[in-house]
Amino acid sequence: MHIRDLPHPDPGVPDVRTGGAFLRWLCAQQLGGQLSALAWGLLNVGAIAASPLPVGLAVQAVVDRDGRRLILAGGLVLVLGLLIAVGGVMLHRAAVTNWITAVARMQQLLARKTTELGSAMTRRVAAGEIAAVSTGDLEKIGWFVEALSRFGAAALTTIGVCVALACYQPALGVLVALGVPVLALAVLPLLPPAIRRADAQRDKAGRATELASDTVAGLRVLRGIGGEELFLGRYRSASQEVRRAAVRSARMWSLIAAVQVLLPGLLLLAVVWYGARLALDGTIAVGDLVALYSAVTFLLFPLRHFEEIAQAYAFAKPSATRTARVLAQQRPAGGRAGDPAAAPTGDLHDPVSGLTAPAGRLTAVVCGDPDAAGRLAEHLGGHPPSADDGNGPGSPPSVVLGGTPLDELPREAARRAVLVQDKDPMLLSGTLGELLDVPASGRVGAAEALAAAQCGDVLTALAQASVDDSGDPMRTHITERGRSLSGGQRQRLALARSLVTDPEVLVLDEPTSAVDAHTEARIAEGLRDLRSGRTTVVLTSSPLLLDRADQVVFLQEGKVAARATHRELLLQHSAYRAVVTRAPDPEPAMSAGHPEQEGRTA
Template identity: 65%
Template sequence: MQIRDLPHTDPGEPDVRSGFRFLVWLFRRQLGGQAKALGWGTLHMTTVALLPLLVGLGIDAVVDGSGGGLAATGVAMVGVAFVMAFADTMLHRTAVTNWITAAARVQQLLARRTAELGGVLTRRVAAGEVVKVSTGDVERIGWFVESFSRFAASVLVTCGVCAALIVYEPVLGLLVLAGIVAVVLSAWPLLPAATRRADRERSRSGRATELASDTVAGLRVLRGIGGEELFLERYRRASQEVRRASVHNARMWSLIDAVQVVMPGLLMIAVVWQGARLALDGELEAGQLVTIYGAVSFLLFPLRQFQEAAMAFTFSRPSAKRAVRVLGLRREAVTADAPGAGEAADRGAVELPSTGDLWDPETGLLAAEGRLTAVVCGNPELAERLAERLGGHPAQGTGGPSARLGGAPLDAVPLAVARAAVLVQDKDPVLLSGTLEQLLAVPASGRVTAAEALGAAQCHDVLTTLAQSAPEGSGDPMRARITERGRSLSGGQRQRLALARSLITDPPVLVLDEPTSAVDSHTEARIAEGLGALRAGRTTVVFTSSPLLLDRAEEVVFLHEGKVAATGRHQDLLRSHFAYRSVVTRETETADLAEENA
């Protein structure tokens, strides 16, 4: 595969049982590129290894006074040099291609998993860890995949040179072989410690990245309460921990580098000493001695490849583990004894109806088709998990049953199908950077126009603000640019734009988690009216405790301790159910009311 062919048509399904298995899987997906790099690497190193032999032949020709032999040797050296340069060029191109294609494959896998999990991802894995995987870790994983073929070429050529030296001069050949083994094994005991230190550095770096992203995201709020210095001090401490871990890790690699310099130096001294003795005894000619010395000098080059491969593997292992933690996340399937388990076993066998009631077996929540249902839940975490389940994500780690639409389990169908039927807007939606027109350019039924969605979400003041920042004084708010995560807007403005984006999509089922928590009561009342009118005849579920929204709902469902405790109209529940009234109006329970409710 060439870089121009990226992105991959299908990045494949990775082996996420462990970081090492993931690296092996990634390597196997690029066998063609690895074979090319191995071939070019072997050819390049072979030509480099031939130079000492040609130099030795040239010296012998000079000693023998053979002009023809010297000329032939010179021509051969020029030819070998051209082949060496060409092979080195092709090796570099192939190696970089392997690196980039491997990194691109991992990035595509991460993007696919992020798209599959959506907002659930950052609730299962820290945002800083996701950022770390998609940036530095991807590069280190690609580095290992790229370096392995060059390492394999170094092993092949080293074995070939050692075998040739043994045949050429058995005593020196065996000495060189023993020295090479000693050099390689000298760094082996240090690698586990280097791996542990690299793991520690990655962990500290991921924590610092997470703190940095949290601080930047909340800087506006932190300045409002005067807390930016506190968070900056936390980041300073975290960055100092990263620095100490990096220095600690660098010391180990400095030690490994020192060993890799000392051991080959000792080997060279031993070879020169032994070769000089053999030359003095008349067993070696000058050209042969130069050839052996040049061959040993050449072997120092593949030894550096061994060290680079060890570094790449050491650094990539923690990166692969972190990537596996993200790539291993899945929509959790229902358990074998849970309702719908038979259908979920064969995801392609279940068809999701386009209409029907939305039912959650775990809580007993039933949102009738075509109605606006408000859900009151005193526990925000429970409401968040329920919203995930209604979107086709079963409760994480509980093995609970999936929510059902028209009797079909949502987690038994492909995620794209479930999302086309049920759209979930969580309580902290993200606005991507770009123009307002780009923000609202989402897959939609076409039934709801942008003007209708913006009107129902009461975005008039937002449009006025954006019109003032429109380019070239056009006054067109649709061309105005929204900054990253909508930070140039207030919390209420961001929330209303996100609501408009969900409304324009016009899904068969719309689930909103606290869609008006950041707006004032007058705006909230108008949003409640506009939402009911725009979603008339469509199934809508709103998690809220706002009396203004609850009063507009066609049915209110009250959840208590994870189960449906009461259903009805808002005013009826206020009169008849104290627990509901205490959640909605924030009343404090008294003994008299408790007895009355009993």
């Protein structure tokens, strides 16, 4: 895989059971790149390992006054220098390519998962954790992938050098061959506490990132209530915890680095002392002693890769665990094989709550709990209820559209059939024309949708803010998240975008919570007229919207408690009346389950 070939045609299906399983899967996906980097690493490190041989040959040639062997040694030095340069350059290229392609693969997996889950992503995983995974965690995993080939080359070369020394000069080679494994394994007892401290640092850093992300997202609200200093103090406290954890982790890694310097130094002293005695006794030649000294000195180089791979793994393992946790989020997506262009029509039925929205009608749903309304909207869009929603063990049944479970539809068909607009819709940066340029049936034009959503004043404001002289609001740039607009203006533009899409089923969660009553009444009329003949579900407690619905369904504890028109429910169901009018419920027992009451309302 070359960088120019990115993005990957298919990032694959990751193994997200554990962080270690995800790392193994990721390395297996680029086995060719790892083998290529390993080959160049063997060339580079092997040439470095062979450098003591011509050095010892040259020293011995000077002692013996042999010019031909001195020239031969010089030639070998030049050849090995060339191999070291070529191998080093190509190793760097191959290793960095592995890093970039691995990060690109993970970014594609995260993007695919975000597209699959949609707005449900941030309901299941904190936005700060997603930000931490997509930035710092991917870099840590990429570092481990990049260091893996260098470590493999260093380990294989170290084994080769030890075997060669034992065969070349058994007297000293055996000492080196026995001492190097001890040096490599000496830091193993220090790795578990180092990894624990690294894990603690990553967890604290992740929480600090989540806190910062959530604070920035709610900055406007915090300023309104004067809460900036409170949350700033919380972030300062969290950042200080990260600093202390980082210092504790750095102390352990500095101790490991010190051990990696101290023990090889002791081995080098032992080799020089014992080798000097052998040279004085005439057991080995001076050139052989120099070659052995240089070889032992070389062994200090690959031992640094042992420390690097341990540190990279310590940081990559928790990062991989977090990434796998995000990628493990599932929805009944993909469905069974079928024609993606064929979308079912008919009633929308939710077996979990008992809600049925008749085809071609405007159904309003009232929930006493706003969070329950958000979960219901998510479920109507094809996402299964989460485990803590009180639905019991096992896989909950899917929403059924026209007798066909959404689980069994191809994802494209399901998304064309059902569109959910949550209570906090996102407006991307771009012109108004680009905002409304979405996949649509073509039945509803942008002008009609804007008129139904009562966006006349928004269009006027955008026309006045136009940077050119055209005065065309469709060409006016809207900032990211629509920050240049008020909350009501953003909400109406998002509603217009949903109306332009014109899906078979449109689910709206509190679409008018930020607009005034007069505008809300006109939106209710426009929504009813424009969506005539289409299935529309509005989750709201606004009397203006409820009064214009064909039917109103009242949910208590996630189940249908009553079904009638808005005016009938006001007269007959006290709990419904309490939710809609914000008045205390004077008859909780009757509203909760009186048989006659349920018979009249349901």
